[in-house]
Amino acid sequence: MKTTESSSHYDNLENMSIAELISNMNKEDQTVPVAVSKALPAIEKLIEKIVDRMAQGGRLFYIGAGTSGRLGILDASECPPTYGVSHDMVIGLIAGGDTAIRKAVERAEDDPDQSWQDLKANGIQELDTVIGIAASGTTPYVIGGVKTAREKGLLTGCITCNEGSPLAKVAEYPVEVVVGPEFVTGSTRMKSGTAQKLVLNMISTSVMIKLGKVKGNKMVNMQLSNQKLVERGTRMIMEATGLAEEQAKERLLKFGSVKDALDDWKQE
Template sequence: MSSFIKITEQASNYNDLEKMSLETVLTSINQEDKTVPLAVEKALPQIEEVVKKVVERLKKGGRLFYIGAGTSGRLGILDASECPPTFGVDSNMVIGIIAGGDTAIRNAVENAEDNTEQGWLDLLEYQIGVSDIVIGIAASGTTPYVVNALKKCVENGIQTASISCNPNSPLSQTANFPIELIVGPEFITGSSRMKAGTAQKLVLNMITTASMIQLGRIKGNRMVDMKMTNTKLIQRGAQMLMDELQISIEEANNLLLEHKQVRKAIEHYKNNNNAKN
């Protein structure tokens, strides 16, 4: 095993935070945050490999699982929950699992992340199989719940990836396709909900967005499969139809009312016009 340094626990580059002016606190946090996209940029080749594997699995009917604890688990659940309304996919295509279950989404669950068996048991509840891919998320790269879940996946021939913020962590060494986002010490020592959390969120956005584009869930640059569950989204859908088909707002609204989805409305309109011609 190569050397492992837990950078996420190293002392902040700033001290006496309580003595800083509010302006200095905010400016300092902002300065630290500016380094996050650069850390993500360095990991782009790793991210690309993961996206390729995710797309491969999803095209074959497999599922993408995120598994994490605390902030990392919450970020995975957030990304998974946004896929159905954004891309119109089934809620079982991307699944987020957090140590401690649904209670842990809002409240810390004592010792949940230290359980070495529960992560795999939680995956088994979804009948996890070799057609799926599991991404373990842990800023430290040492969370027992996540590391051991991925170990069991590897033992059972299930493809795995990881997102962590320390080099050569146990999680990276376990996963088939590790992503390492080396953002450095946090503004508040050890508070990995800050830069580490931001970096993880950026990468999760990349993974699902790029995967859905590869799966044909975007047309041009528009969310044509989105679920229109509120007035804003209905208006957005109507605008897409107006731009794509060069029709009036009345026609666009009628098409949406009939077909409930932008893609279906476009296809119906174009098929009708082709038939007339």
């Protein structure tokens, strides 16, 4: 029996009050960071290897199905606005294609060969990294893509919530976060999904910091895509230079990023 499919510690959920339901869910959720902490050494090793590859021009691919695929797409889609990188630097792929982001595509996850075709369509190359995301660790779409990528010399990792899964066996750097039974038996969008999101946060954030996309604790390369971010960038420049708000904002809008604005100010 997979841990992710094992029976919930709770029963007769339909008879619980709303207060009992959310209290018990909260209790279960609190176990997730503890499970992630046990996987930190494995996460560290994977990140170190990713940074090495990406510093040489490699890219990062996430592949998954269902919730796992959507979480990979979410993490990838947030890298450009947060860190000012190109949209093809971190790419999330989901079984069934973009349609599956909103609606389940029947049996899409059962094809072990389609993931490599999807990766090839995105110009996969030697310096790239492929991370398979699957709570069960048994999804054919994910296993097939990771296995082929590793055979072709790419760096491979995975994020799974079962110990000793087929996915972990084919990945060079597996990350196993065993969170235990879900509150609703088998509903891996809950604790497993939370664990996967936490690990993805660690991977992309650490990689971007090590690639120089953060200065101090500030997102100095963020895209100025709305008024909130313009105001944030203006404050960053004010803090770093002592300039008045109007001058800081003018400089920010002129150069398009906090980093470029500050680099120019230092040269004056």
